[in-house]
Amino acid sequence: MDGYDEGPPAAIDRLLEECRRGLDRVRPEDLPAAVAAGALVVDTRPVEQRERDGELPGAVVVDRNVLEWRLDPGCAHRLPGIDHDPERRVVVVCNEGYSSSLAARTLQRLGLVNATDLAGGFQAWLHVDPREGLPAARSGTAPGMIRRVVGEGLLAGAVGVAVMTLGEKLEQRLTGRPDSYVPARVLERLTALPEQAGGRAVATNWAMHHGQAALVGVVRSVMAHAGLRGPVASAKFAVIRLTTDQVLENATGVGAPPQTWPRGELAVDLLHKGVYAAVTGLVADALAARNGPGPGQRHAAVAPGRVGDVGPLPREAVGTP
Incomplete structure (x- = not known):
């Protein structure tokens, strides 16, 4: 701590040591994993320090003098739009990791049994080598992020169409529905290739069937990285996939x-595209989750809906260089 003089242990030192014995403190390089697991990060630094050193991406800012009132699950003045589950992990962050330990122990006494703090505080977080796993919001350039989103989207779309195709083959065996060569016809007309009949168009059919699905999967990856994840996001994505087909x-x-x-034909198409959207979404969400919550999820952690004084987040919090 700035201005801290070594000497015989003072009462505050003994209190600090006692508090920390009850804390499972988070190392700066482990903060992204804690956030990905659902932890709430609370930045208690005063505005002067935040203006001087920068914001902590994804953290909820709460003044230290009202911290207990804002986080007590049973208090009428608790933060709105926050999951106040008493068992949720709460990571308190101060400038250097001293007052945060005292605050975290107080939160435990209020019933937040998994409250803890960030060892070394914001200054320690600020100086961790990005290669050691600091938040994706602080690491990587825009081209690097684009490559990651595209690669993950192509993979998610490829998995989604593979599962969809297996489902289609099973459905055809049960219903006797013949193979469709609509994808081949679309690709042939888009590229001015000669149109081939029946089995001679198999290669073209599969190229369009799998290629289009993999490419559209990139949209679902973009959604996941933005913070649009889960079944509702996949339902929205199903509409995108259906619309893409219909436009082409x-x-x-x-x-x-x-x-x-x-x-009957409409129901079959909706069923298979729904399977594709669900599987693609599961894969895209799992891949995006490795980089922690998206900007939209960080906003939701502060307040639901579109709230002007919450966003936009700082540039470093959304992965821009």
């Missing part, structure tokens, strides 16, 4: 608007 099929004249389809 109608633009090339291969298909007609879906409201003109027989109900």
Whole structure:
């Protein structure tokens, strides 16, 4: 601590040591993993220090003098829009990791049994080598992030279409529905390739079927990295996938608007695209979660909805260089 003189242990030193014996303190390089596991990070530094040294991406800012009132699950003045589960891990951050230990122990006494603090505080976090695992929000350049999002999206889409195809083959065996060569027709007309009939178009059919699905998976990866994750995000993505199909099929004249389809054909298409969207979403979300919560999730940790005085987050909190 700045200005801290060595000497015989003072009462505050003994109190600090006692408090820390009850804390499972978080190392700076382990903070991203704690956040990914659902921890709430609370920055108690005064505004002067935050203006001088910068913000802590993803942290909820709470003044130290109102901390207990804002985090007590049973208090009428608790923070809105926050999961106040008493067993949720809460990581308190001060400038150098001293007052945060005292604050974390107080929170434990209020019933937040997993409250703890960041060892070394913001200054220790600020000086950890990014290669040791500091938040993705602070590491990597924009091109690097784009490559990661695209690569993960292609992988998620490829897995999604593989599972969808297995489901289609099973459904065809049960219903006797013949193979569809609509993907081949679309690709042939988009690229001016000669149109081939039946089995001669298998390679073209598979190229469009799997290639389009893998490419559209990139959209789901973008959603996941932005913080749009889970079943609701996958339902939105299913609409995107269906819309992509319809635009291509109608633009090339291969298909007609879906409201003109027989109900059975429409139901089968919705079923298979729903499977694709769900599986692609699961993979994209799992891959994105390795980098911690997205900007949207960080906003939600502070307040739900669109709140002007919460966002936008600092540039470093959304991965821009």
